[in-house]
Amino acid sequence: MSxxxxxxAVGQGASKAANPSSQPLFPFVDLKAQFASIRExxxxxxxxxxxxxQFILGNEVDAFEKEMARQLEVxxxxxxxxxxxxxEIALQSLRIGPGDEVITTPYTFVATAGAIATVSARPxxxxxxxATFNLDASALDAAITGKTRAIIPVxxxxxxxxxxxxxxxxxxxxxxxxEDAAQAIGASYRDARVGGIGTLGCFSFFPSKNxxxxxxxxxxxxxxxxxxxxxxxxxxxxxxxxxHYETLGVNSRLDALQAAILRVKLPHLPxxxxxxxxxxxxxxxxxxxxxxxKILTLPAGARxxxxxxxxxVIRCPKRDSLRxxxxxxxxxxxxxxxAPLHLQPAFAYLGYREGAFPQAExxxxxxxxxxxxxxxxxxxxxxxxxxxxxxxxxxx
Numbered sequence: 200m201s202x203x204x205x206x207x208a209v210g211q212g213a214s215k216a217a218n219p220s221s222q223p224l225f226p227f228v229d230l231k232a233q234f235a236s237i238r239e240x241x242x243x244x245x246x247x248x249x250x251x252x253q254f255i256l257g258n259e260v261d262a263f264e265k266e267m268a269r270q271l272e273v274x275x276x277x278x279x280x281x282x283x284x285x286x287e288i289a290l291q292s293l294r295i296g297p298g299d300e301v302i303t304t305p306y307t308f309v310a311t312a313g314a315i316a317t318v319s320a321r322p323x324x325x326x327x328x329x330a331t332f333n334l335d336a337s338a339l340d341a342a343i344t345g346k347t348r349a350i351i352p353v354x355x356x357x358x359x360x361x362x363x364x365x366x367x368x369x370x371x372x373x374x375x376x377x378e379d380a381a382q383a384i385g386a387s388y389r390d391a392r393v394g395g396i397g398t399l400g401c402f403s404f405f406p407s408k409n410x411x412x413x414x415x416x417x418x419x420x421x422x423x424x425x426x427x428x429x430x431x432x433x434x435x436x437x438x439x440x441x442x443h444y445e446t447l448g449v450n451s452r453l454d455a456l457q458a459a460i461l462r463v464k465l466p467h468l469p470x471x472x473x474x475x476x477x478x479x480x481x482x483x484x485x486x487x488x489x490x491x492x493k494i495l496t497l498p499a500g501a502r503x504x505x506x507x508x509x510x511x512v513i514r515c516p517k518r519d520s521l522r523x524x525x526x527x528x529x530x531x532x533x534x535x536x537x538a539p540l541h542l543q544p545a546f547a548y549l550g551y552r553e554g555a556f557p558q559a560e561x562x563x564x565x566x567x568x569x570x571x572x573x574x575x576x577x578x579x580x581x582x583x584x585x586x587x588x589x590x591x592x593x594x595x
Contacts, residue, residue: 225579232574277419288433339368349369352397375397378396398423511569
């Protein structure tokens with residue numbers, strides 16, 4: 200059956216009356232469906248670790264790092280406790296600290312700028328490109344000072360940032376580039392995998408990511424072996440051998456259980472990514488057939504970038520009303536992010552005011568993430584699109 204036939208056949212009569220409790224008709228992210236497809240493999244991996252009783256670093260972590268390095272086509276992978284920890288130890292490995300400035304975007308998860316502040320450096324924000332939601336590379340030069348040490352572009356929602364322009368500016372000013380690829384594992388820019396384009400790449404294995412663990416986890420990627428060795432010291436209290444401390448470090452190690460689970464999932468990642476891309480393409484087609492692409496702003500694409508759709512984010516000036524309409528009809532959505540970082544109380548000390556970054560502020564008011572995961576059915580997508588169409592047909 201063609202996509203348009205499914206669209207016409209499914210979701211007829213979806214309305215508030217059909218779902219009076221406003222309970223979700225289906226999940227925003229369905230981790231149970233993924234687990235069901237690989238349950239035996241995962242449970243065998245967990246049993247293997249339990250039998251070994253080796254829970255901290257060890258063979259599972261070593262094997263995972265090697266397998267991940269091959270998958271992402273990078274020289275070195277250093278796993279750690281979380282995506283946030285990855286950003287923090289990446290900054291530490293570059294000896295960035297008090298008195299230093301690091302440029303990043305205000306339209307991202309708090310960890311990106313929070314990691315900069317955690318190492319006592321100063322976050323410096325640059326506005327976003329409204330089409331991609333990624334850092335606007337054309338605004339970088341104006342933000343660079345004599346204190347600037349690094350740039351952290353975020354590959355937001357799974358779409359790579361404009362890395363050629365960012366790397367070029369960084370090279371001109373002798374700056375490091377730390378890619379925040381927490382939402383973009385497997386994405387590529389001009390045939391180069393993210394995480395291997397800049398100086399360092401930072402990834403998260405939070406359960407809802409495209410490659411998620413059964414808890415927290417993260418990693419840093421690099422093609423610089425000296426930096427990788429320093430990262431390994433930092434993640435284990437600054438120690439290369441027992442009770443000998445070469446530098447001040449932290450306790451940020453990936454559990455062997457998490458590594459074993461991620462090793463099971465890693466070979467499935469290319470297929471899961473392909474399915475996400477198919478679902479995103481189906482959304483685009485469904486919206487186009489209902490002439491909604493003239494009302495909504497759909498996710499941007501680019502020939503030189505491979506989007507992996509950790510989120511599928513549309514833009515609508517009536518975002519909050521649309522979200523409530525969908526909620527009442529049992530359709531789950533999320534807002535990433537309802538307030539940009541420069542307007543958050545935690546960053547008030549930086550002195551930014553409303554209006555400082557108008558594109559980020561507008562995105563925070565207008566963006567809405569729709570369900571997307573490899574197991575999402577065309578039928579459920581049709582319900583989503585139909586109810587969005589119904590919203591715009593009804594009196595506002």
